[in-house]
Amino acid sequence: MGPAAGVRTRAAALAALIALGVTAAPAFPAPPFFGRHRRESPSKGSTAAGLTTVPSILPLGQVWQVDLDHDFAAPPGFDDLQAYVPETDGHLVAYVLVNGHQRWAIDLPTDTTPAAGGGLVYVATRDAVVAVAADDGHEVWRQPVGGPMAQPLTFDTGWLIGGTRGGEIWAWRARDGHLLWHVSVGAPLSAPATLGGDRLYVPLANGELLSLGLQTGRRVWTDRLGGPPTQVLPLDSRLFVGSTDKYFYALKTGDGTQDWRWRTGADIVGAAVVDEKRVYFVSLDNLLRALDRHSGTLQWQAPLPVRPSSGPQLAGDQAIVTGVYPPVMPVFQLTDGKRTGTLQLSGELVGPPHVMPWGFTLGPTLIVSTRSLGQPARLLALARALDPALRPLTALPGKTLTGY
Numbered sequence: 001m002g003p004a005a006g007v008r009t010r011a012a013a014l015a016a017l018i019a020l021g022v023t024a025a026p027a028f029p030a031p032p033f034f035g036r037h038r039r040e041s042p043s044k045g046s047t048a049a050g051l052t053t054v055p056s057i058l059p060l061g062q063v064w065q066v067d068l069d070h071d072f073a074a075p076p077g078f079d080d081l082q083a084y085v086p087e088t089d090g091h092l093v094a095y096v097l098v099n100g101h102q103r104w105a106i107d108l109p110t111d112t113t114p115a116a117g118g119g120l121v122y123v124a125t126r127d128a129v130v131a132v133a134a135d136d137g138h139e140v141w142r143q144p145v146g147g148p149m150a151q152p153l154t155f156d157t158g159w160l161i162g163g164t165r166g167g168e169i170w171a172w173r174a175r176d177g178h179l180l181w182h183v184s185v186g187a188p189l190s191a192p193a194t195l196g197g198d199r200l201y202v203p204l205a206n207g208e209l210l211s212l213g214l215q216t217g218r219r220v221w222t223d224r225l226g227g228p229p230t231q232v233l234p235l236d237s238r239l240f241v242g243s244t245d246k247y248f249y250a251l252k253t254g255d256g257t258q259d260w261r262w263r264t265g266a267d268i269v270g271a272a273v274v275d276e277k278r279v280y281f282v283s284l285d286n287l288l289r290a291l292d293r294h295s296g297t298l299q300w301q302a303p304l305p306v307r308p309s310s311g312p313q314l315a316g317d318q319a320i321v322t323g324v325y326p327p328v329m330p331v332f333q334l335t336d337g338k339r340t341g342t343l344q345l346s347g348e349l350v351g352p353p354h355v356m357p358w359g360f361t362l363g364p365t366l367i368v369s370t371r372s373l374g375q376p377a378r379l380l381a382l383a384r385a386l387d388p389a390l391r392p393l394t395a396l397p398g399k400t401l402t403g404y
Contacts, residue, residue, distance in 0.1 A: 058318070058331060058341045060382045063365065064100035067376040068093075075351025076369055076379070077114035077121065077152075082134060083354070083367055083379060084114045084121050092123060094137065095379060097356065097367060104137040111148075113351070115155040118174055122160055124149040129162060129170075131177060141177035145170060150188035150205075156195040159214070163189035169202060171217060181217035185210060191271070196234025196253065201241075203229035209241060211256060221256040225249065230311070231271035233279075240279050240293075242268020248281055248289075250296055260296035264289070270311025270352075273319070275334060280319055282308040288321055288332060300337035305330055310352040315364040322352045327370070329353070343382070347372030353382075 070087040077084045082103060083095045090109035095102055108123055108130060115122040120131045120140055126148050131140045147164045154161040160174040163185075170182040187206035194201045195214060202210040209229045211220040226245025233240040238259050242248045244267040250259040265285035272281040279293040286307060290299040306323030313320045318340060319332045329343040347370035354367040365383040 058384070060343060060366070060384060063381040063383050065381075066095060066100045066102075066379040068379065069376075071371055071377045072350045072369060073109070073111050074152075075113045076354070076367075077116050078354045078367065079116035079121075079134065080356075082116075084116055085369075085379065086110045086112075086114065086123075092121075092132075092137070094121075094134070097365075097381070100379065100381060103135075106132065106137040108132065113152040115153040115160065117155040118158065120174065122153050122155060122174070124153055124162060129153065129160070129172070129177075131160075131174070143172060143177045143179065151190075151192045154193050154195070159195060161193045161195070161200060163193060163202070167204075169193065169200075169212070169217065171200070171214075180215075183212070183217040190228035191231035194232040194234060196232070196239065197236070199234070199253065201232040201234055201239060203232060203241065207243075209251075209256070211253070223251060223256040227267070230268050233272045233274065235274070240272045240274070240281075242270075242272065242281055242283070244268070246283070248272070248283075248291070250279075250293075262289070262291055262296055262298070269308045273312055273314050275314065278334070280312050280314070280334075282312055282321055284308070288312060288319065288337065290334070290337060302332050302337035302339060305342065309349070313352060313355050315355045315357075315366070320353065320355070320366075322349050324348075327372075345370055347375060347378065350377070 068087060070089040073086040073088045082097055085093045087093060090107055091105050092108040093102060093105040110123050110125055112124045116134060119134050121134050123130045127146060128142055128144045130142045132138060133140055145164055147166050149162050150165045151163060155174055158174050160172045162170045165188045167187050168182055168184050171180045172178060173180055185202060185204060187204040189203060190205040191203045198214050200212040200214050202212060205228050207225050207227055209223045209225060213220055225243040227243045230242040234253060237253060238250050239253050240250055246264050246266060248262045248268055252259055264283040267284045269282050269284060272279050274293055278290040278299055280290050282288050286304040287301050288304055289301045292299055304321055306326060306328055308321055309324045310322055317334050319334055320329050322329050327345040327348050330339055331341045333340050350369035350371055356365040365381055368380045368382060371377040
């Protein structure tokens with residue numbers, strides 16, 4: 001498979017900034033130490049666990065665009081440096097986030113989003129989990145699992161978690177594929193598993209939410225919701241989770257008892273996000289809601305111009321929501337829910353954008369995946385536009401410059 005065609009730069013000033021900072025493919029860090037996982041609640045000035053507050057995302061301009069040789073087989077996976085794109089011809093292709101250049105392409109068919117971290121990329125095939133090196137794509141380890149995964153793999157601080165459609169949960173040491181434990185839970189995952197402290201939170205298609213001991217896989221508690229749970233957002237003392245029963249829940253992490261819940265007009269979609277004061281989530285009644293993260297009191301709600309397909313994402317002091325149709329991403333102010341703009345796209349979103357907190361220019365950068373009839377599938381980088389735009393310097397006081 002040759003280099004991907006169609007890499008184009010639309011903003012000369014942004015491209016110049018990128019070129020100044022990139023002279024070679026970036027080095028990859030060594031895999032992190034494998035040990036006890038701990039997730040703290042967001043600290044002051046953060047918008048989600050591990051995400052630092054950054055400037056407003058608007059207005060946006062295009063930094064680069066890649067036209068893929070084939071359509072997306074699944075939404076891309078990401079680490080800090082690259083995007084990993086499963087294509088329908090069976091290739092997995094790595095693109096450098098700073099400039100859109102193709103790093104490598106290997107033959108590794110998958111229909112689920114890869115996970116990445118610790119210098120490796122983790123790919124679920126029909127009957128195995130394969131880890132390849134992020135720097136060149138060579139295979140590092142492979143472990144059979146006996147069937148396809150029900151949801152994308154979860155990588156977090158040296159752990160790799162997967163759940164098969166047959167209702168088995170597997171936990172590996174990510175750096176070498178050593179199997180730590182696997183258990184049967186009786187139903188497939190309804191959303192990816194989530195690590196929090198010394199627990200693994202497992203949402204199941206039968207409506208159960210399990211808390212498992214991370215080191216052993218043993219069940220700590222079970223809570224049955226009114227429908228399949230969404231992906232869990234765990235903090236220190238409570239976790240947030242939605243369900244298809246039209247409720248959004250805050251549960252105590254210690255024993256799974258209900259702290260509070262909020263009723264919506266339709267099913268909850270995707271995972272919630274939090275900042276210091278509020279928790280944000282979307283539901284199929286086409287509303288974005290912000291609740292007090294401690295009491296569950298409604299702070300504001302905002303109508304969506306799109307049917308949401310995933311949970312909201314935070315970028316700077318704003319929330320972004322992605323949907324099925326039309327191909328737009330509305331942006332909302334976190335303080336009051338006021339819509340500050342709408343990002344119009346030329347094709348259908350394949351998955352939610354990847355938000356890079358600082359990106360390459362003046363603020364967060366979005367990596368967006370789209371497809372449209374009669375057009376190639378595309379990977380784009382959007383960053384805050386320079387306003388006013390940079391122009392060539394043609395004169396200094398008392399002197400005219402030549403060569404422009």
